[in-house]
Amino acid sequence: MMHHALNRVLLAGALALVAGHATAADKIKVGFMLPYSGTYAALGTAIENGFKLYVAEQGGKLGGRELEYFKVDDESNPAKASENANRLIKRDQVDILIGTVHSGVAMALAKAAKGSDTTLIVTNAGADAITGPMCGPGIFRTSFSNWQPGYAMGPVAAAKGHKTAVTITWKYAAGAEQMEGFREGFEKNGGKIVKDLTLPFPNVEFQSLLTEIASIKPDMVFAFFAGGGAVKFVQDYHASGLQKTIPLYGTGFLTDGTLPAQGASAQGILTTLHYADGLNTPRDNDFRAHYAKTYNNVQPDVYAVQGYDAAQLMQSGLAAVQGNIDDKAKFRDAMRGATIDSPRGKFTLSAAGNPVQDFYLRKVDGQKNNVVEVAVKQLADPARGCKL
Numbered sequence: 608m609m610h611h612a613l614n615r616v617l618l619a620g621a622l623a624l625v626a627g628h629a630t631a632a633d634k635i636k637v638g639f640m641l642p643y644s645g646t647y648a649a650l651g652t653a654i655e656n657g658f659k660l661y662v663a664e665q666g667g668k669l670g671g672r673e674l675e676y677f678k679v680d681d682e683s684n685p686a687k688a689s690e691n692a693n694r695l696i697k698r699d700q701v702d703i704l705i706g707t708v709h710s711g712v713a714m715a716l717a718k719a720a721k722g723s724d725t726t727l728i729v730t731n732a733g734a735d736a737i738t739g740p741m742c743g744p745g746i747f748r749t750s751f752s753n754w755q756p757g758y759a760m761g762p763v764a765a766a767k768g769h770k771t772a773v774t775i776t777w778k779y780a781a782g783a784e785q786m787e788g789f790r791e792g793f794e795k796n797g798g799k800i801v802k803d804l805t806l807p808f809p810n811v812e813f814q815s816l817l818t819e820i821a822s823i824k825p826d827m828v829f830a831f832f833a834g835g836g837a838v839k840f841v842q843d844y845h846a847s848g849l850q851k852t853i854p855l856y857g858t859g860f861l862t863d864g865t866l867p868a869q870g871a872s873a874q875g876i877l878t879t880l881h882y883a884d885g886l887n888t889p890r891d892n893d894f895r896a897h898y899a900k901t902y903n904n905v906q907p908d909v910y911a912v913q914g915y916d917a918a919q920l921m922q923s924g925l926a927a928v929q930g931n932i933d934d935k936a937k938f939r940d941a942m943r944g945a946t947i948d949s950p951r952g953k954f955t956l957s958a959a960g961n962p963v964q965d966f967y968l969r970k971v972d973g974q975k976n977n978v979v980e981v982a983v984k985q986l987a988d989p990a991r992g993c994k995l
């Protein structure tokens with residue numbers, strides 16, 4: 608009897624191998640495509656740290672299976688993105704892709720994921736197209752669409768009595784789409800964007816653009832920059848003295864994960880984002896304490912939360928298939944239907960796979976982006992062009 612049972616197990620394992628399927632004893636191959644160098648390097652590290660923190664909290668396993676990590680530094684370089692994605696998909700044969708930060712890189716990653724039917728969880732990049740025209744059953748996002756945080760500031764800025772705004776950002780999808788979201792929210796509420804200023808990613812020569820803002824004299828400025836570029840922009844805006852007469856607003860990336868470096872230059876800046884400091888929920892407090900303890904007292908930021916939630920989302924899918932990630936349809940359906948108990952607050956995914964979530968108005972105080980209020984509750988991306 609014992610012998611027969613053992614034979615059956617061995618036979619099942621052998622058949623699985625012949626069929627190319629993994630068995631429960633195999634590790635799940637997780638491919639991280641993230642920036643580990645360049646202006647977004649800190650964002651990539653925070654995402655990886657967040658992901659691994661959740662896995663550690665589950666005893667090092669998801670769905671009862673251990674994980675094996677494969678990593679590519681995508682350098683936030685769209686020109687190398689397809690090649691980098693294919694390293695993980697074809698060379699390393701990963702079961703799931705986790706990444707990335709830059710919208711242009713993420714669009715190439717999503718295309719490669721769809722082409723090979725590999726499940727992808729986008730952990731930051733907001734490219735609207737990913738949960739718009741490029742949406743698909745295997746495409747998920749634990750972050751935001753670019754439209755969302757931009758839109759959320761529109762009604763807030765209008766309610767403060769601002770009538771005219773100048774926007775300033777890098778010239779690529781994330782900048783253009785966050786400004787477009789802001790335009791929609793601001794102009795719907797009576798505001799007017801009088802000028803859109805841009806410079807190429809990841810340049811930080813802001814002086815001539817700041818001079819232009821001084822001559823236009825709008826009621827406010829609305830900006831998207833992130834990582835190292837955001838540090839420099841906020842410092843330069845402050846040094847120009849402009850903030851005394853023309854307040855600076857932005858999507859929350861402008862001041863998230865950057866406050867230790869921005870110091871005095873960032874004080875009082877108002878931004879909108881799906882995460883904030885001082886939420887003071889038991890869930891967030893636990894997460895923050897555990898993150899700081901694990902990573903040398905570094906405070907978590909929005910990027911760490913998005914990475915953490917990618918692991919949570921993966922866990923929800925794996926629980927439904929008892930770790931069998933090859934049961935793609937069931938794995939993906941479970942992820943799409945999941946409610947994620949995020950440090951930011953609970954969220955669900957839209958049909959297109961993008962978080963439906965609260966957007967907070969935050970104000971910089973010391974080294975914190977303190978929550979002021981919920982700017983827009985349960986904001987769903989319009990998912991224009993998604994046929995799911």
Ligand code: BEZ
Nearest residue numbers: 708709710732733781833
């Ligand atoms: C993006 O490229 O989508 C992006 C990068 C950094 C912060 C937010 C968005």
